[in-house]
Amino acid sequence: MKADPIALLTSLGHAVTSRLDRLGLATRFAIAVFSVLGVVFVRFGLIIRELYFSGVRSLSIVIVSGLFVGMVLAVQGYEVLQRYGSTEALGVIVALSLVRELGPVVTALLFAGRASSAVTAEIGLMRATDQLAAMDMMAVDPLARVIAPRFLAAIFSLPLLAALFSAAGIVGAWIIGVKLIGIDDGAFWSQMQASVDVRIDIVNGVLKSVVFGVAVGLISVFEGYFAVPTAEGVSTATTRTVVTSSLAVLLLDLVLTVMMFRGLN
Amino acid sequence: MNRSKFDLAVGAFVALGILALLFLAMKVGNLAGFDTGTAYVIEARFDNIGGLKVRAPVKSAGVVVGRVESINLDGETYEAVARLRISSAFRFSKDTIATILTSGLLGEQYIGLESGGVPEYLTQGDRVMKTQSAMVLEKLISQFLFNKAAETPGQTK
Amino acid sequence: MSERQDIIRIENVRFAYGERPILDELSLTIRRGEIIAIMGASGGGKTTLLGLIGGRLIPSAGKVFVEEQNVPSLSKSALYALRRRIGMLFQFGALFTDLSVFENVAFPYREQTDLSEDMIRTLVLMKLEAVGLRGAAQLMPSELSGGMARRVALARAITLDPSIMLYDEPFTGLDPISVGIIGRLIKRLNAALGMTSVIVTHDLNETLRLADRVVVLSAGKVYCDLSPDEIRASTDPFIRQFADGLPDGPVPFHYPANDYVGDLLAS
Structure with missing residues (x-):
């Protein structure tokens, strides 16, 4: 069958406009969510439950992953550093990789898979079973009562989880490097301390995870809130949350890294 | 699960996260200087x-x-x-x-x-x-x- | 009498989902204290009508007055103030699945009032007693049968003693005993709390036992507005098709299609 150029152009146009429509919807939704955030701060108790489900429940996966990633970094880093006879720099390499990049990024990816997908499914199901509509009819704004606390919980959880990931990773690297390989303990820590800057490296890393928290949190509540109210719609929305969040995190990481670390030195 | 258990778990989580941040700042970074x-x-x-x-x-x-x-x-x-x-x-x-x-x-x-x-x-x-x-x-x-x-x-x- | 007789007044309302018109110049008046049943074919705009009254949907033309306020033009805070006086029972109850029965019924009190915990406990147990489920207070919604869930949702809908109750298909998916229980509850609550009830339903038998007035919608308009007795006696083919559950009649069995034989031979 010959391709019809008019039909091709039409489908391309449709693809573009439908995506722009969704982006516009997401923007309006984001503005609406931000406008009710104040209400949530007044009733902080609402966030506690969400912090439990998003944060506490993600603890084990984040700490275990961090430990393993740190150990792998130590093994790989040692191999390379050995060639240049500077194995004491292992602590520096591991700490900088974790604090600047891997901590915020991998934690955000894990969080998208572990917590955000659950948030999307929960909100999608609440929508499919009219729970959000019922709340609205009881004169309780679902945006303030359901959406905003889950969004804020992501923003609060991610920096803490990322810090735990990095800390666990550094401990993992210490176990491999110092305890098993036998790098000097003092050199491991002192070189690290001399090269890791609190403002440039640690604060920027935390800032990154806050931005990731905003992105991942917003995507998860958006996909849930606008999920097609069927079993298939909710599962599609959940998948989309994970895919979109992951892409958003990696793209934002590139932008933030260029903004934060370019031109340093 | 009742309210106070949530509070306890979340409190522990936040404390742990802040400890990790302090660890990064003091032990990994040079804030202690x-x-x-x-x-x-x-x-x-x-x-x-x-x-x-x-x-x-x-x-x-x-x-x-x-x-x-x-x-x-x-x-x-x-x-x-x-x-x-x-x-x-x-x-x-x-x-x-x-x-x-x-x-x-x-x-x-x-x-x-x-x-x-x-x-x-x-x-x-x-x-x-x-x-x-x-x-x-x-x-x-x-x-x-x-x-x-x-x-x-x-x-x- | 100082209060107006008409609690809900719908004037020349039009509504469409995209290209598909649902309501077309529909007008309807509902009087204070009555139980009115809205019937009609599926997709005929019955649930849409409830959405318009509750302000969840905005008509493309026309006015919806509830207690003398034009709902589509209300601000969010005014709309929420109005909704505190409207209770709604959703089709499958729409209970909050993460809260217990007790907490579901307590939800409006916790959100809308500053009552003490003792006070809330007393009120919640009273509401649950009214629907006969005080003993199920500590169960989770997943542990309830369909009929029980509907009754809990009813208790939740009446927590703030609304002046208007909206019921969206309250009998769907229930066994005959539960249908009878819900029907009696609707009637009893309407009388006891001095409410006005709007029921969207397919269940003609229960409706005729319950309602003061039956409104049948067709083609986006009010087809007829009769008392239950008039419905029983009616000879109108459309109403008879509804009342007797005939598969074919003025509401066709077949979705509009090409000629059957022609379609089969086409390939």
Whole structure:
């Protein structure tokens, strides 16, 4: 069958406009969510439950992953550093990789898979079973009562989880490097301390995870809130949350890294 | 699960997260150092700073006493002006010598301070009068070759 | 009588989902204290009508007055103030699945009032007693049968003693006993709390036992507005098709299609 150029152009146009429509919807939704955030701060108790489900429940996966990633970094880093006879720099390499990049990024990816997908499914199901509509009819704004606390919980959880990931990773690297390989303990820590800057490296890393928290949190509540109210719609929305969040995190990481670390030195 | 159990778990989570942040700041980073304490800023001028960078350490007898806060070029004298942030815990005499040194053969560059014998001390805004510029490898080599040439004029002919 | 007789007044309302018109110049008046049943074919705009009354949907033309306020033009805060006086029972109850029965019924009190915990406990147990489920207070919604869930949702809908109750298909998916229980509850609550009830339903038998007035929608308009007795006696083919559950009649069995034989031979 010959391709019809008019039909091709039409489908391309449709693809573009439908995506722009969704982006516009997401923007309006984001503005609406931000406008009710104040209400949530007044009733902080609402966030506690969400912090439990998003944060506490993600603890084990984040700490275990961090430990393993740190150990792998130590093994790989040692191999390379050995060639240049500077194995004491292992602590520096591991700490900088974790604090600047891997901590915020991998934690955000894990969080998208572990917590955000659950948030999307929960909100999608609440929508499919009219729970959000019922709340609205009881004169309780679902945006303030359901959406905003889950969004804020992501923003609060991610920096803490990322810090735990990095800390666990550094401990993992210490176990491999110092305890098993036998790098000097003092050199491991002192070189690290001399090269890791609190403002440039640690604060920027935390800032990154806050931005990731905003992105991942917003995507998860958006996909849930606008999920097609069927079993298939909710599962599609959940998948989309994970895919979109992951892409958003990696793209934002590139932008933030260029903004934060370019031109340093 | 009731309310107070949520509170307990979330409280533990937040405490753990803050502990991790503190661990990163104190044990991994250098916040535990003097950055938090009071400090004074002195100025040192060099003909050439080589590869010295902002935030490079300032050491005296090998001990870190401060950091390079900023590096600028004086538009009139064409000297490099480095501002050094020194912890208030350390005092240096007015005739201190500031030298740009390199840790190891190819390591990072830092400023070494050698205190003199004058009983007056440098304070906020003072300038270090005696400085010694960075060793630039190319200059060093050409100087070496030049000296060699001057020592043994007969052999080069 | 100081209060107006008409509690809900719908004037020349139009509504469409995209290109598909649902309501077309529909007008309807509902009087204070009555139980009115809205019937009609599926997709005929019955649930849409409830959405318009509750302000969840905005008509493309026309006015919806509830207690003399034009709902589509209300601000969010005014709309929420009005909704505190409207209770709604959703099709499958729409209970909050993460809260217990007790907490579901307590939800409006916790959100809308500053009552003490003791006071809330007393009120919640009273509401649950009214629907006969005080003993199920500590169960989770997943542990309830369909009929029980509907009754809990009813208790939740009446927590703030609304003046208007909206019921969206309250009998769907229930066994005959539960249908009878819900029907009696609707009637009893309407009388006891002095409410006005709007019921969207397919269940003609229960409706005729319950309602003061039956409104049948067709083609986006009010087809007829009769008392239960008039419905029983009616000879109108459309109403008879509804009342007797005939598969074919003025509401066709077949979705509009090409000629059957022609379609089969086409390929």
